[in-house]
Amino acid sequence: MPLPESQAVLLVVSQLGRLVRPSLLTAALLLLLRRYTAVHPPTWAVPGLALAVLPVYYAVRIRFASWHIQRRAARLGAALPPRLEGRKFGNWDILQSLTESFETDYLSETLFGYMHTIGHSFELYILWDRAYVTDDANVVKAMLATDFNTWVKGDRFDGCVRSVLGTGVFNSDGDMWKFHRSMTRPFFTRERISHFELFNRHADDAMSKMRARLAAGYAVDFQDLVSRFTLDSATEFLFDACVHSLANVLPYPHDAPAALRANVSRAASEDFARAFAAAQEAVNFRVRMGNIWPYFELLGSKTQAHMRVVDAFLDPILKAAVEKARVEKTMPSQQSKEEIGEDETLLDHLVKYTSDPTVLHDEVLNIMIAGRDTTAGTLTMAVYFLSQHPDVLRRLREEILSKVGPERRPTYNDIREMKFLRAFINETLRLLPAVPWNVRYPVKDTLIPSSDPEKPWFIPARASVSYSVHCMHRRKDYWGPDADAFDPDRFLDARLHTYLTPNPFIFLPFNAGPRICLGQQFAYNEMSFFLVRLLQAFDAVALAPAAHPPADRVPPAWRGAPGRKGVERMWPKAHLTLYSKGGLWVRMTEAQNA
Numbered sequence: 321m322p323l324p325e326s327q328a329v330l331l332v333v334s335q336l337g338r339l340v341r342p343s344l345l346t347a348a349l350l351l352l353l354r355r356y357t358a359v360h361p362p363t364w365a366v367p368g369l370a371l372a373v374l375p376v377y378y379a380v381r382i383r384f385a386s387w388h389i390q391r392r393a394a395r396l397g398a399a400l401p402p403r404l405e406g407r408k409f410g411n412w413d414i415l416q417s418l419t420e421s422f423e424t425d426y427l428s429e430t431l432f433g434y435m436h437t438i439g440h441s442f443e444l445y446i447l448w449d450r451a452y453v454t455d456d457a458n459v460v461k462a463m464l465a466t467d468f469n470t471w472v473k474g475d476r477f478d479g480c481v482r483s484v485l486g487t488g489v490f491n492s493d494g495d496m497w498k499f500h501r502s503m504t505r506p507f508f509t510r511e512r513i514s515h516f517e518l519f520n521r522h523a524d525d526a527m528s529k530m531r532a533r534l535a536a537g538y539a540v541d542f543q544d545l546v547s548r549f550t551l552d553s554a555t556e557f558l559f560d561a562c563v564h565s566l567a568n569v570l571p572y573p574h575d576a577p578a579a580l581r582a583n584v585s586r587a588a589s590e591d592f593a594r595a596f597a598a599a600q601e602a603v604n605f606r607v608r609m610g611n612i613w614p615y616f617e618l619l620g621s622k623t624q625a626h627m628r629v630v631d632a633f634l635d636p637i638l639k640a641a642v643e644k645a646r647v648e649k650t651m652p653s654q655q656s657k658e659e660i661g662e663d664e665t666l667l668d669h670l671v672k673y674t675s676d677p678t679v680l681h682d683e684v685l686n687i688m689i690a691g692r693d694t695t696a697g698t699l700t701m702a703v704y705f706l707s708q709h710p711d712v713l714r715r716l717r718e719e720i721l722s723k724v725g726p727e728r729r730p731t732y733n734d735i736r737e738m739k740f741l742r743a744f745i746n747e748t749l750r751l752l753p754a755v756p757w758n759v760r761y762p763v764k765d766t767l768i769p770s771s772d773p774e775k776p777w778f779i780p781a782r783a784s785v786s787y788s789v790h791c792m793h794r795r796k797d798y799w800g801p802d803a804d805a806f807d808p809d810r811f812l813d814a815r816l817h818t819y820l821t822p823n824p825f826i827f828l829p830f831n832a833g834p835r836i837c838l839g840q841q842f843a844y845n846e847m848s849f850f851l852v853r854l855l856q857a858f859d860a861v862a863l864a865p866a867a868h869p870p871a872d873r874v875p876p877a878w879r880g881a882p883g884r885k886g887v888e889r890m891w892p893k894a895h896l897t898l899y900s901k902g903g904l905w906v907r908m909t910e911a912q913n914a
């Protein structure tokens with residue numbers, strides 16, 4: 321697999337080379353003058369002028385670039401989006417504040433603040449690099465759907481993620497993306513996505529694990545538990561090689577005896593999960609840093625070591641699948657590519673298209689990233705909301721008990737009919753969407769809708785435009801004055817027709833347009849199934865604050881702050897996907913009817 325960040329040093333050297341090119345050219349010119357003409361600048365003038373030319377050159381260049389962009393915008397009858405102005409040279413203070421707030425503040429808080437003051441689409445001009453940010457549903461609609469062909473994930477995003485994702489459906493564009501998408505799509509048919517037997521086995525494992533730990537008197541990290549559930553389900557569903565992470569000992573909480581906590585040995589599957597998460601964290605940092613990320617990896621790649629662990633886990637599974645396909649190819653009953661066999665895994669399906677280990681590796685990792693952490697993160701947030709809203713939990717249980725009863729396994733039709741369950745999942749995805757931020761790049765100079773219908777905004781080719789569904793999902797002008805409140809009924813009552821039905825692009829947890837999430841129905845089924853099983857078994861959930869690692873607890877200073885920051889009792893963070901900092905430590909009460 322190519323490792324672009326191993327070329328970080330080369331990239332930086334070439335960037336520096338480009339940066340000092342005017343000085344080198346000036347020095348060369350002066351030396352030529354000295355040698356071949358009667359003009360003899362003094363020796364000190366060569367380095368002096370070579371250095372002095374740099375600020376002048378860049379001042380002129382920056383001015384010219386701004387003028388040029390203005391001209392291009394004017395030619396298209398457009399205006400420039402408002403710019404966020406900092407106080408320090410190069411808007412360094414904005415970079416500092418964004419970086420710091422990412423570490424210490426509530427999710428997207430700083431950007432949310434900017435959107436309130438400057439507007440819902442604006443320009444970030446940091447170190448003379450233009451980037452744009454939006455939470456405007458009309459802009460997002462254009463990017464994802466109506467003007468789809470103009471917007472790509474692009475080579476800048478690809479450069480950031482390639483050392484983790486390789487080339488797959490998630491980070492490719494154009495024909496390559498079509499190839500990956502068409503290769504994967506047949507797998508997500510209704511029959512495949514409603515194979516509940518597999519979820520059932522893993523959900524049962526998760527419940528018994530949780531029961532045992534709770535019975536021993538300790539809180540459970542639900543985020544860890546459900547990540548194991550989705551890891552076991554995904555590895556079985558995708559390549560029929562379940563890693564059985566649920567068989568390993570669960571972590572003990574912060575308030576358990578130290579000896580107990582120290583004794584939890586880490587299994588290979590956990591190393592895989594941790595390494596995978598760490599690699600995504602590194603990638604997210606790169607995406608946030610934009611063009612300058614290679615400068616942070618001059619001393620070495622931040623993903624390479626993690627990916628070695630991931631690959632050590634994955635490669636034997638891939639080899640076995642290719643070998644299995646090789647053996648089966650000789651058999652007469654070989655199916656056509658499009659037909660998906662009853663027990664066929666994604667990997668079985670992919671090896672019909674290719675035996676190239678890199679393509680298989682990348683595609684499988686893409687689907688793992690796309691599908692596993694998103695579902696685990698959403699279930700974590702769902703249980704968090706249950707802990708804060710016992711009334712919602714009670715209503716959900718009522719629906720579950722009346723439709724499915726206390727023990728039976730839910731069917732596809734049961735799940736389809738559980739309207740409150742769907743509304744509950746949607747409300748979770750609204751306030752804490754699994755993919756809170758995303759980015760696209762226009763392939764050419766383009767226009768986006770502005771606040772003035774007569775004058776769109778201009779976006780230059782190849783500039784990054786980050787869009788936040790997280791911020792969009794909380795806008796009061798889109799969702800009403802109670803937008804910050806957790807209330808699943810907004811997906812069922814008159815508010816649905818007032819807000820969402822006329823403007824469906826205000827709710828995009830799965831994206832929209834041709835690149836809409838391939839696993840959306842699969843995810844709804846998996847999450848619904850798990851929640852039904854969970855609430856058949858338990859009838860109360862409470863956070864266990866003392867069990868939470870102290871450094872990861874919600875800062876007391878947040879209490880009473882405006883918006884959700886003031887009411888949140890766990891710390892939502894995002895790498896590529898959303899998670900709760902330090903886990904989600906809970907206690908649950910077993911239902912009497914279970």
Ligand code: HEM
Pocket residue numbers: 489490501504686687690691692694695698753754755758759828829830831834835836837838839840842843
């Ligand atoms: C709560 C669960 C999920 C959420 C919120 C979610 C959300 C998303 C989002 C926002 C995207 C668009 C990413 C982008 O274009 O930048 C996406 C793409 C994708 N998702 Fe999901 N996803 C979920 C579950 C799943 C599952 C379970 C699978 C598969 C098993 C899956 C497979 C995919 C794939 C393959 C893509 C790439 C589509 C493309 O680029 O053409 N997702 N998902």
